[in-house]
Amino acid sequence: MYLVDIFKRYLSKRTILYLIAFTFLIFSEILQVIPPKLIGDIIDSLTSGNLTQSKLISEVILLVAIALFHFVVIYIWSSSLFGGEFFIQKELRKDMFYRTLYNKKAPNDQGNALTIMNNDINTIGSSFGFGILSFMSTVIGLLVIFTMSIMISWKLTIVSLPPMLLIIFVVKRLGKQVHQNSMDVQDKKGYLNNHSLEFFNGLRLIRIFMLEKKYVESFFRLNQGVTNSEIVLARTVSMFHPIIVTLIRINYVITLGYGSYLIAVGDITIGALITFLFYINLLHWPIRALGDFINFFQQGNASASRFIDYVDNTKNNSSFTRNIKSLTDIRFEHFSLRRGNSNALSDVNLIVRRGENIAIVGKTGSGKSSLISFFAGEYDTYEGSASISNVPYRELSQKNLSNLVAYVPQEPSNLSKTIYENLILGSSSAKEKIEEVLQITSLHKEVKNSNLTLNSSIGGSGKNLSGGQLQKLALSRALLKNSELLLLDDIFSFIDSKSAVAIFEKLLRFRREKTNIIVTNNFELTQRVDKIIVLIDGKVVEMGSHETLIQSNNWYSNQYRKFKELSELEEEERRLQCE
Known part of the structure; x- marks a missing residue:
């Protein structure tokens, strides 16, 4: 689970802010289930003729107060959650930058490094912003279902849920394709960036040897490859929304049909059915969020794997803190340095004195x-002894x-x-x-x-x-x-x-x-x-x-x-x- 690894490495200091975001998200959903119940009670009082002016005014004031309070709650969880998204992007770019800056060798695959720095880190950040929001909304959807079954009708709840459960199955199947397609897109973008860097750095050489046609053809081929992969990814991702909308509309039909029957037999009231429809409407986002969560998770996990693979293979030497004020001498004793599979230097013994x-x-x-x-x-990997002013290199x-x-x-x-x-x-x-x-x-x-x-x-x-x-x-x-x-x-x-x-x-x-x-x-x-x-x-x-x-x-x-x-x-x- 690469996203979990990213959280442990870079977001552990912000755990308290995520806990605040989760707490207020739950509180926000609790506030959302209250107004539909109040509206249903008002409708039942209206149909029964028991609605008085004072009761209507008090209910309306209560609804306005809940709306204002809900605004404060949403502001708190959104600032905490999306602040984490921007924070993680900043930390990932900073770490990648320092690892590249203080690494003894520049990255061999510069195009891939640029793709990770821009596209992959943005995707990872979205996973810790909208991705977590989607996950929490899906979990909070269970609260809405519980409220529907307890406060309205467990029979109506059971009948109306199958179309929504079908969404989970469909989205899970599509999620695997999204992951594979995301990896393919990012890899091809890396190849395209490498080719572009090679083109710009060698532009004079390309013109001298009249290689324009060759580079144009290879650029068009790589660019078309990226486009084709993005189209495949877009087609897969675009299937989420129409499937969810279709199943939700089927859910409305089932709810209205069976709800009307329960009203006819006296199991629920008209106000209760309207309240239930409000709850069904509240479930639309959590169910759609499930698809978004799987989408964000698959793409984010693919990007996180590429980022971790890069940083784990790029040693950060900025942690070395031993310093010297001035150069006195440089000493090598039985020093050997390997480059590739052979020794570039073997058993070197020398002293370089100041001046x-x-x-x-x-x-x-x-x-x-x-x-x-x-x-x-x-270089920092060697055998023997190598020191400058008595400090090992x-x-x-x-x-x-x-x-x-x-x-x-x-x-x-x-x-x-x-x-x-x-x-x-x-x-x-x-x-x-x-x-x-x-x-x-x-x-x-x-x-x-x-x-x-x-x-x-x-x-x-x-x-x-x-x-x-x-x-x-x-x-x-x-x-x-x-x-x-x-x-x-x-x-x-x-x-x-x-x-x-x-x-x-x-x-x-x-x-x-x-x-x-x-x-x-x-x-x-x-x-x-x-x-x-x-x-x-x-x-x-x-x-x-x-x-x-x-x-x-x-x-x-x-x-x-x-x-x-x-x-x-x-x-x-x-x-x-x-x-």
């Missing part, structure tokens, strides 16, 4: 990006770690905002340093040469800027954050070697006494750091300064000699071209 400049080099696929991503806090607050670290990955992300707005994402208080940072990264030249300004929009994911401009923008943003630890993952791949060296040297001067770690295979840069870590197949095979590793005659020294030879050949080619 060190470190370069990580190695073959492609040796684990360089995995190591620097771990420094940034993107898995226990550190993600928010606290984010304050300490500025991370620039291989493919920097940017928002569809202006260059200036992207620059100050990390620190809106660093406006006075923007000019200095732009000089360090040479972004000011890029902006000037491209006829752009800081107020120019970069478009979706930076599509209006080149690869080098995007890397300089991401680096500028990281420098403006001025964090204690700067992590750069091959950030100069789109920038020529000479410019990269100039930027790196200025960067180190700007961040002196702070810790900087860079992943690179540019040996012009490695000469300018304090320590070099060589990774091969996920293992640290060499560690030391540039001068020390050159003399070791291992992987680093061999690669450095090849790099120097290639650089000399390129320089010679340029010299010959100039001649």
Whole structure:
């Protein structure tokens, strides 16, 4: 019962409000059964000639008083009940948002996540609003039936109920179909959202490779699939109302026919029959509510199962509360990190001290990006020991770690905002340093040469800027954050070697006494750091300064000699071209 699980997790604090709503709902139904009895008595007094003016006035005043009091009661239960509906939607969205925000990895199925965030959570909220109202109304209908049998005629009650009992059987059969159809609709909406996200993110690529026809056909197919499933669901749901209305009208016919017979034989009065018809009318909503309840329950339970499956598979790391004030060192002891079915890093032992400049080099696929991503806090499952300022990584607050670290990955992300707005994402208080940072990264030249300004929009994911401009923008943003630890993952791949060296040297001067770690295979840069870590197949095979590793005659020294030879050949080619 997924809806019960949702209640236990998110609504237990509002149990008292639901009890208030249930209590006043019952009180409301009790108030509803009184006026029909009073009206029946007035009619019997009128037909017998015993109705006096004073009695009529007193009965009318009593009916008005009950109506006013009923208004207050309805307001109390409706505000308590529907307040819970809006509360649960808020809590579910908040929990899902935080689980996604603080999860180490973004959801793979983004379209499905959006469907849950919008459609499923709304459906769950309706189940705890109108769904509970429908359930309570169905239960309260038993009170009306009891009143009909005791105060009017048990014979008439028994004869008039079969059409209503038939409703329960029909609605139960339709409820299973509603559940299956609801799951199918939500699943297909998830597929459509995924396709739409893929379309918008890859719009330029689609146009370049002339894939418009393919995406149009797939979009139409998925969109039609959603439409077809919603039509099937709508047909199933729409069967509830006509069936209930037909059976209720049959119920009226039976009640009037048999009630007339009981009046003829003297078992009931005309006023009693009219009162009974009022009660039958009061039963219309509870019986229809039974269909609505099954409908809400089936759809709500299907949505709740999808929501719980998502949150149970999306770990929320926001609960980690251990914080550190400043970075002293980072220590790895026999550290191993798995990605998929293999080890990305194995038995790593190293110490990064405050203020060190470190370069990580190695073959492609040796684990360089995995190591620097771990420094940034993107993983919390590992073997061995990994700590920052003597606090284990898995226990550190993600928010606290984010304050300490500025991370620039291989493919920097940017928002569809202006260059200036992207620059100050990390620190809106660093406006006075923007000019200095732009000089360090040479972004000011890029902006000037491209006829752009800081107020120019970069478009979706930076599509209006080149690869080098995007890397300089991401680096500028990281420098403006001025964090204690700067992590750069091959950030100069789109920038020529000479410019990269100039930027790196200025960067180190700007961040002196702070810790900087860079992943690179540019040996012009490695000469300018304090320590070099060589990774091969996920293992640290060499560690030391540039001068020390050159003399070791291992992987680093061999690669450095090849790099120097290639650089000399390129320089010679340029010299010959100039001649």
